[in-house]
Each structure stands twice: as C-alpha cells, then as structure tokens.
Amino acid sequence: MKAADAAARTSRFARGRFRAVALDLDGTTLNEVHALSERTLKAIQRVEAAGVQVILATGRPLRSLQPYVAQLTLQRPVPTVCFNGTCAALFDPKEAAPQVLLSRGLTRSAAESIIQMCDDRGWCASYCLPNSTSVCLTTELQAEWLQKFEEIEDLRQERVESLWELLEYEPPLKIVALAEEPFTQAAKARAMLPPGAAHVVAAEMHIEFLPADVNKGDTLLRLCNDHLGIRMDEVIAFGDNYNDMEMLTLAGEGVAMKNAKDELKEAANRVSEWSNDEDAVARELERLLEE
Incomplete structure (x- = not known):
C-alpha cells in the first residue's frame, strides 16, 4: 500500500475536500448478482445530497448503465466513464439519451x-x-x-x-x-x-x-479536468480489478475492495475491511459521511 496516512485521507472527505466519488461497478459497487443493494443505493444518494459528485467508472458498455443510473435517482446528471475508458458520457435525466463527452477508439x-x-x-x-x-x-x-x-x-x-x-x-x-x-x-x-x-x-x-494509451484512470482525469472542474486529488475512487489500477493510483485516495486482486491492493491507498458482497462501498461511504 502507499505510505500515505489512510486516516488523514479519510477525514478529508468529511471536511468537504473530496468533491467526487468514482465508483467501479462489477465487483465493487454491485454485489455478486450484479445488483445495487438498498444500503448501497441509500449511501450513494446521501453522498450526492452532501454535495459530492458521483461518477460511475466501469468497463461496461454505455447502454448497459442506464438501468443503474435510473435506479440511483440522483438529482444531478451522472458523469460516467465506460468501455474501460474509451468513452465518457453524461446521463442527464432531462435528456432521452446520454451525451458522449469524449471517446478514443482503436486505430x-x-x-x-x-x-x-x-x-x-x-x-x-x-x-x-x-x-x-x-x-x-x-x-x-x-x-x-x-x-x-x-x-x-x-x-x-x-x-x-x-x-x-x-x-x-x-x-x-x-x-x-x-x-x-x-x-x-x-x-x-x-x-x-x-x-x-x-x-x-x-x-x-x-x-x-x-487503444494503447487509454485506461479508466486517464479518462476519469480528462473527464474531471475538462468537464467537471474537479482535480484528481479531490476524487476518492473504489475498485477491485486490474482495470481499476490507474484510476486508484491517480485519485486522491484509492480504495480497493477486500475481494480485489492482490496487485490492486498493493497499489491502493488502503484496502476496505469488506467485500462487494458485504456492501463495502455503502459501509465506506457511511463511515466517511459520519466522521
């Protein structure tokens, strides 16, 4: 793990210094049946109500995100990184289809x-x-x-x-x-x-x-800098797999699930006490909100 003091990093969220939460889906925010638990849903809604931007960052296709965005019923448009970083889009409840903000494909x-x-x-x-x-x-x-x-x-x-x-x-x-x-x-x-x-x-x-120079972390950085006005050191990110490596290392704080790959655990700032099937994201967000 990085040498940064995890406790000090965590307290920054409660003081409003983390302006965004980036959430991987499968193996992280979703449970083992690929669903949002009620506890996780409520925790994410509380985070947004506290003024924090919620970002979904996943390897999934853009179209497959619509049901999860709809289930979250967040008040603000939801920025997403999808296709493992080859595309970033904005889901606005006022619009019929997501707006593609950037894309970078194979030659x-x-x-x-x-x-x-x-x-x-x-x-x-x-x-x-x-x-x-x-x-x-x-x-x-x-x-x-x-x-x-x-x-x-x-x-x-x-x-x-x-x-x-x-x-x-x-x-x-x-x-x-x-x-x-x-x-x-x-x-x-x-x-x-x-x-x-x-x-x-x-x-x-x-x-x-x-594409050779594309990953979820780099596209998240571009999304935050160019479209959201948020610095990466103001982002806390959660993930579990190899494709989350760059995202967790670029974020102000990277949190690996208990069920994460060992290499990701080593690269993250800290490892959660819980797995995705134990509502790890919900528990982490609740802890950060209550401090």
Missing part, C-alpha cells in the same frame, strides 16, 4: 490485427461503438460464451455476418474477445500484436483490446 490498423487474431484463435469477438455492440458468432461454443456474457451485462449484442464489414465504416472503441483462460491468452495476445497497437486487459471470462 483501423490495430483493429484489423485484433480481429484477425480473434479469427485465427477462434475467439468470440465483439465490436464496441458508443451506442452499439456487435458480434459475429461462428460456433456453438461461442454462442454459449456470449449468452453468459450478455446475462452479466444485461445487454444483448447485435448479431452480424462479419466484423470486417463494420470496420469499413468506423473503427471500434474497443474489441472484447471471449476466450478460455483469458489471463493466459491475454499474455499471448500482447506478444502477438504489433508494438503499441493496443492496451490488453484480461478479466474473468474475456480479454479487452483498448
């Missing part, structure tokens, strides 16, 4: 290399754009993988005949590949791709291919 040549690699290795690849995600299925096994993934994201992807045809019109924000042993396969993918082509992130059942 055409990088996307070509990634799609070809997925084809060669039999991976189920999804082509992600701000308002749509498309997939080309070629085997029954891929269909099984995708069904599980869609259940987690609660979002159905559009079936297409070929991802190559999509590339003729618009390069993707990112490409997601469903694969067996994704952490092992991600290491192989990094070695196979041209140097600097993409930032490769592994998760429990998939590999994500992002």
Whole structure:
C-alpha cells in the first residue's frame, strides 16, 4: 500500500475536500448478482445530497448503465466513464439519451490485427461503438460464451455476418474477445500484436483490446479536468480489478475492495475491511459521511 496516512485521507472527505466519488461497478459497487443493494443505493444518494459528485467508472458498455443510473435517482446528471475508458458520457435525466463527452477508439490498423487474431484463435469477438455492440458468432461454443456474457451485462449484442464489414465504416472503441483462460491468452495476445497497437486487459471470462494509451484512470482525469472542474486529488475512487489500477493510483485516495486482486491492493491507498458482497462501498461511504 502507499505510505500515505489512510486516516488523514479519510477525514478529508468529511471536511468537504473530496468533491467526487468514482465508483467501479462489477465487483465493487454491485454485489455478486450484479445488483445495487438498498444500503448501497441509500449511501450513494446521501453522498450526492452532501454535495459530492458521483461518477460511475466501469468497463461496461454505455447502454448497459442506464438501468443503474435510473435506479440511483440522483438529482444531478451522472458523469460516467465506460468501455474501460474509451468513452465518457453524461446521463442527464432531462435528456432521452446520454451525451458522449469524449471517446478514443482503436486505430483501423490495430483493429484489423485484433480481429484477425480473434479469427485465427477462434475467439468470440465483439465490436464496441458508443451506442452499439456487435458480434459475429461462428460456433456453438461461442454462442454459449456470449449468452453468459450478455446475462452479466444485461445487454444483448447485435448479431452480424462479419466484423470486417463494420470496420469499413468506423473503427471500434474497443474489441472484447471471449476466450478460455483469458489471463493466459491475454499474455499471448500482447506478444502477438504489433508494438503499441493496443492496451490488453484480461478479466474473468474475456480479454479487452483498448487503444494503447487509454485506461479508466486517464479518462476519469480528462473527464474531471475538462468537464467537471474537479482535480484528481479531490476524487476518492473504489475498485477491485486490474482495470481499476490507474484510476486508484491517480485519485486522491484509492480504495480497493477486500475481494480485489492482490496487485490492486498493493497499489491502493488502503484496502476496505469488506467485500462487494458485504456492501463495502455503502459501509465506506457511511463511515466517511459520519466522521
């Protein structure tokens, strides 16, 4: 863990020096059935009522965030970092659709290399754009993988005949590949791709291919500086997985869940006493509000 005094950092929230809370969703704010508990919902609402900006920062697609934003019923528009940093958007309850504030996608040549690699290795690849995600299925096994993934994201992807045809019109924000042993396969993918082509992130059942210089932390920084007028040292961030590394290290205080990856725990300012399934975010926010 960083050498910063966690107790001193924590007290800054109560004195109003943290102006924003950045919340990862899966494995952090959501419980193991990917839901917002009533306790977590109320804690987030209390934080906003105290004048703190609530930001959602997730690897999920933009469209899949709408149900959670609606459930929160916050009074102010909700800024979000989605697609693991390739896109930032604002959910305003007065508007029918979220406003995309910034996006940074893969280059055409990088996307070509990634799609070809997925084809060669039999991976189920999804082509992600701000308002749509498309997939080309070629085997029954891929269909099984995708069904599980869609259940987690609660979002159905559009079936297409070929991802190559999509590339003729618009390069993707990112490409997601469903694969067996994704952490092992991600290491192989990094070695196979041209140097600097993409930032490769592994998760429990998939590999994500992002633009080389993109991550959740950097996009959160741009969102805060350019659109919200908030400095990163005024942000407290919560996360659990490898894709939260940059966000937790750039924030004024980074808090890793008890269920977080060991590497993230080492990089964070502190580790929560609780897991996501024990309402860790709610408990942390309640503690900060009451001090």
